[in-house]
Amino acid sequence: MNNFDFHNPTHIVFGKDRIADLATLVPAAAKVLILVGGSSAEKTGTLAEVRQALGSRAHATFTGIEPNPSFDTAMQAVHQVREGGFDFLLAVGGGSVIDAAKFIAAAALFEGDAWDILLKGGANIRRALPFGTVLTLPATGSEMNKGGVITRRDIGAKLPFRSQHVYPQFSVLDPTKTYTLPPQQLANGVVDAFVHTVEQYLTYPVNAPLQDRFAEGILQTLIDVGPRLLTAPEPVYDDRANLVWAATLALNGLIGSGVPQDWATHMVGHELTALHNIDHARTLAIVLPAMLDERRVQKHAKLLQYGDRVWGIRTGNEDERITATIVATRDFFERMGIPTRLSAYGLGAEAIDVLIAQLTEHGMTRLGEHGDITPEVSRRVLQAAL
Ligand code: NZQ
Ligand code: ZN
Numbered sequence: 265m266n267n268f269d270f271h272n273p274t275h276i277v278f279g280k281d282r283i284a285d286l287a288t289l290v291p292a293a294a295k296v297l298i299l300v301g302g303s304s305a306e307k308t309g310t311l312a313e314v315r316q317a318l319g320s321r322a323h324a325t326f327t328g329i330e331p332n333p334s335f336d337t338a339m340q341a342v343h344q345v346r347e348g349g350f351d352f353l354l355a356v357g358g359g360s361v362i363d364a365a366k367f368i369a370a371a372a373l374f375e376g377d378a379w380d381i382l383l384k385g386g387a388n389i390r391r392a393l394p395f396g397t398v399l400t401l402p403a404t405g406s407e408m409n410k411g412g413v414i415t416r417r418d419i420g421a422k423l424p425f426r427s428q429h430v431y432p433q434f435s436v437l438d439p440t441k442t443y444t445l446p447p448q449q450l451a452n453g454v455v456d457a458f459v460h461t462v463e464q465y466l467t468y469p470v471n472a473p474l475q476d477r478f479a480e481g482i483l484q485t486l487i488d489v490g491p492r493l494l495t496a497p498e499p500v501y502d503d504r505a506n507l508v509w510a511a512t513l514a515l516n517g518l519i520g521s522g523v524p525q526d527w528a529t530h531m532v533g534h535e536l537t538a539l540h541n542i543d544h545a546r547t548l549a550i551v552l553p554a555m556l557d558e559r560r561v562q563k564h565a566k567l568l569q570y571g572d573r574v575w576g577i578r579t580g581n582e583d584e585r586i587t588a589t590i591v592a593t594r595d596f597f598e599r600m601g602i603p604t605r606l607s608a609y610g611l612g613a614e615a616i617d618v619l620i621a622q623l624t625e626h627g628m629t630r631l632g633e634h635g636d637i638t639p640e641v642s643r644r645v646l647q648a649a650l
Contacts, residue, residue, distance in 0.1 A: 265470055265471060265472045265475075265522040266470055266472075266522045266523065266524070267522070268521040268522045270517055270518070270521045272408065272409075272431065272516055272517050272518075274432050274433070274435055275289075275433065275434040275435075276408060276434070276435055276437060277289065277435065277436045277437065278437045278438075278505075278508075278509070279437075279438065279505075280438060280439070280440055280501075281438070282436050282437070283313045283314060283317055283398060283438060284313075284317050285317070285436065286314060286317035286318060286354075286436065287317050287318075287319055289396060289433075289434045289436075290318060290321065290354065290396065291352065291394075293321075294321055294322075294351055294352035295322045295323070295348070295349060295351050295352065296318060296321055296322070296323040296324075296353070296354050297324055297325075297326055297341070297344065297345055297348065297350040297352070297353050297354070298311070298315070298323060298324070298325040298326070298353075298354045298356060299325075299326050299341060299353060299355045299356065299357070299361055299364060299368065300327050300329065300356050300357055300361060301327075301328075301329050301331070301357045301358070301360060302328070304357070304444065305356045305400065307444075308400070308441070310398065310400060310441060311356060314354065314398060318354075323354075324344070324348060324350070326340075326341045326344055328340075329341075329357070329360055329364045330360065331358075331360045331543070332413070332422065332538075332544065333360045333364035333367075333414060333415065334414070334415050334416065334417055335378075335379065335382070335414050335415065336416075338364050338367050338368050338371065339371065339378065341364070341368045342368050342372050342378065345368060345372045345393070346372060350393075351393065352393065352396075353365050353368060353369055353393055353394075353395035354396050354397070354398070355396070355397040355398070355432075356397075356398045356400065357398075357399075357400050357401065358399070358400055358401030358404070358449075359401065359404030359456075359544075361397075362404070362407055362412070362432070363404070363411075363413055363414065364412070364414070365395050365397065365432075366395070366410075366411075366412040366425075366432075367414050367430075369392040369395050369429075369430060370386070370391075370392040370425075370427065370430055372392075372393050373391050373392060373393060374388075379416075381425055382414055382421075382423040382425055384425075385424060385425050386411075386424075386427040386430070387427075389425070389429050389430065392427070392430050394433050395433065396432055396433050396435065397432045397434075397435040397436070398438075398441070399435055399438075399441070400441045400442070400444075400445075401445060401449055401453060402437075402442060402453045402510075402511035402512070403449075403453035403456040403457060403511055403544075403545065404511070404515065404544075405457070405460060405511060405513075405514055405515025405516055407432060407435035407437065407512060408431075408432070408435055408512050408515075408516040409431070409516050409517060410427055410428055410430050410431050410517075411426045411430075412424070412425055412426075412430065413425075413534065415537075415538060417538075420538045420539050421538060421622075422534040422535070422537055422538040423534075423626065424534070437508050437509075439504035439505040439507075440501065442499070442504045442507070442508065443504070447601065448543075448601070450494065451490075451494065451600040451602055452544070452545035452546065452602070453507065453511055453545070454489075454490040454493065454600055455545040455546075455602055456511070456545040456548065457482070457486055457507075457514040458483060458487075458490075458514075459529060459530070459545070459548040459549075459552055460514040460515040461482045461514045462526075462529075462552065462570075463525060463527050463530060464479065464525050464526070465479035465480070465519065465566070465570070466556070466566050466567065466570055467523065467524040467525065467526050467563065467566060468524060468562070468563065468566060468633065469565050469566060469569075470522070470523055470524060472522050472523045475519050476569070478513075478518065479519045480570075480574055482510050482513060482514050482519070483570075483574045484574060485506055485510045487574070487596060489503045489506050489507050489510070490507075490596070490599075490600055491599055493507065494600065524633040525633060526631075527632075528555060528631035528632040528642075529548055529551045529552045530548065531623070531628045531631050532547075532551045532555070532619075532623065532628075532631075532642050532645065532646070533547030533548050533550070533551050534547070535622045535623050535628075536550065536551070539618060539619060539622065540609065540611060540615070542609055545602065546602055546603070546609070549604045550603075550605065550606055550609070550649050551645060551646075551649060552593065552597075553590055553597075553604055554645045554648040554649035555645050556589075556593065557590055557648060558641065558648065560590075562632075562633075562636075564582070564586070567586045567589055568582060568585060568589075570589060571585050571588065572585075575588075575589055575592040575593075577589050577592065604649075605650065606646070606649050606650050607650055611650075612650065613647070613650060616643060616646045616647065619642075619646060620639050620643050620646070623639055623642055628642075
């Protein structure tokens, strides 16, 4: 096992009717800026519940954080925070609203051009406003981690940042808040959490059997629950609860501690979102099967373990088992209603040159657990994903 630090300060408040707990979770004297996306938090009544729980605390609402949150929108919120003297942020939404809250929390106290935060991947964040979250879409794990992703549409850039200073103080995880999600967002959540787990598990063995078993447990839970979420005539509380907790644990630092991590699929996927506005999880479903096939030599031992323990693939020679494992992964995404080929999103070979140029422009030239996925390797992956 590799050396590691693990320190996760986020207080998880899980279960039905827990939004009322905001009454004690948010400091009594706080001046709160609530951050929401488009209209879902208002329509579902969650925003009203949040406001009620805040009671007599001074608060205002910033609306309009878009999926794949933009730098410009986040900076408008930074302006409101500074002008209004807000000292606590409350993100109510999915990964986009929570990521934006992290960026706004850091940018509000940042001296200089806040775009530098993204150019340095967050390494220059020295402090941030405190904030909490109310999660409405289980997928990203942002509710219990220190990362975020911000987009600048004018230059087609979608850049990640990380900092110890942007862990949420608390996150309210009420599984009933997922009941209003459309099937496409539920499927996105399952696939995003699945690929987060794979990025930290499917590398090379370092004799970390506990992390492996945690990861395999998350993958098996998602495979079990995922298809049922799409077919159930009415939402089933336990399935929603298991999805929420699986998605949180998939990216809260636990399963990635002490093991190598990949993230190449995510970095290539971000370029697809930035240039073609494809949902984050869908980009992963396109890239991952092709990436695994390209990396079958480097990931040989773990692919066999994953096939055996997660998919029960035990017959055939090693090469055949690896092929069957990759096919099973692709089929799972397709069963979740998510197409896994670029062509299904209207993209052909002509799209690849620009994607590779952007990847290079963003410094994504030595990706993967071995740092050997060059732009040429990424090109082969995209070609295989056509
Ligand atoms: O904008 P509103 O109207 O609120 O609607 C949202 C949005 O359109 C809707 N929604 C959310 N909760 C709902 C709901 N609709 C009905 N009922 C509810 N309860 O869902 C749509 C998508 O929301 P979004 O927040 O964009 O989705 P997601 O949670 O998948 O977040 C995606 C973003 O997170 C980033 C992605 O790159 C992307 O920008 N990621 C963040 C990570 C992290 N911080 O660790 C890791 C991930 O790999 C990912 O990169
Ligand atoms: Zn993701």
